[in-house]
Amino acid sequence: MSSSFSEAELEGYLDEALPVEEMARIEAALRASSELAARLAAINARRDAGLHSLGDIWRRHRITCPERTELGSYLLGVLEAGHAAYIRFHLEVIGCRLCQANLADLQQQQAARPDTASRRRRYFKSSAGLLRKMKP
Numbered sequence: 001m002s003s004s005f006s007e008a009e010l011e012g013y014l015d016e017a018l019p020v021e022e023m024a025r026i027e028a029a030l031r032a033s034s035e036l037a038a039r040l041a042a043i044n045a046r047r048d049a050g051l052h053s054l055g056d057i058w059r060r061h062r063i064t065c066p067e068r069t070e071l072g073s074y075l076l077g078v079l080e081a082g083h084a085a086y087i088r089f090h091l092e093v094i095g096c097r098l099c100q101a102n103l104a105d106l107q108q109q110q111a112a113r114p115d116t117a118s119r120r121r122r123y124f125k126s127s128a129g130l131l132r133k134m135k136p
Contacts, residue, residue: 005029005036008055010043015060019095065096071103075110 005013005026012018013026029036058064066074066087073079074087090096091103 005039007043010040011055014040014043014047016097018097020097062096062098064090064094065099066090068102068106071099072106075103075106 009018009022009026013023016023018026026036030040052060070079070083070087074084077084079087087099091099
């Protein structure tokens with residue numbers, strides 16, 4: 001059972017970078033297999049010793065993740081088609097949980113904001129009397 005998981009999958013598990021279903025599958029296998037737990041401990045020991053591959057560094061620093069501002073632009077629909085397609089791929093196919101959480105947070109913030117037109121009307125109404133008083 002423990003050999004069914006690749007080194008990359010176990011690295012992803014340690015980084016909490018896998019889709020939820022895959023994380024749960026590895027977690028269940030860990031409970032059932034001391035061999036898998038030993039493999040995971042060896043990976044962790046290698047990390048603690050400071051031995052890192054290029055892939056480790058790439059994953060840990062999330063080099064392929066779009067920045068939060070890019071996710072905001074994606075949400076607003078203002079990105080070029082290719083860039084938007086990459087972000088959609090990253091979110092939906094790769095299933096990056098960090099970026100999905102960032103996007104959900106941005107969506108929640110967007111839903112909590114009053115729309116701009118209504119805000120402008122309120123500002124104008126609140127200052128309309130002041131503008132009349134200021135006329136010479």
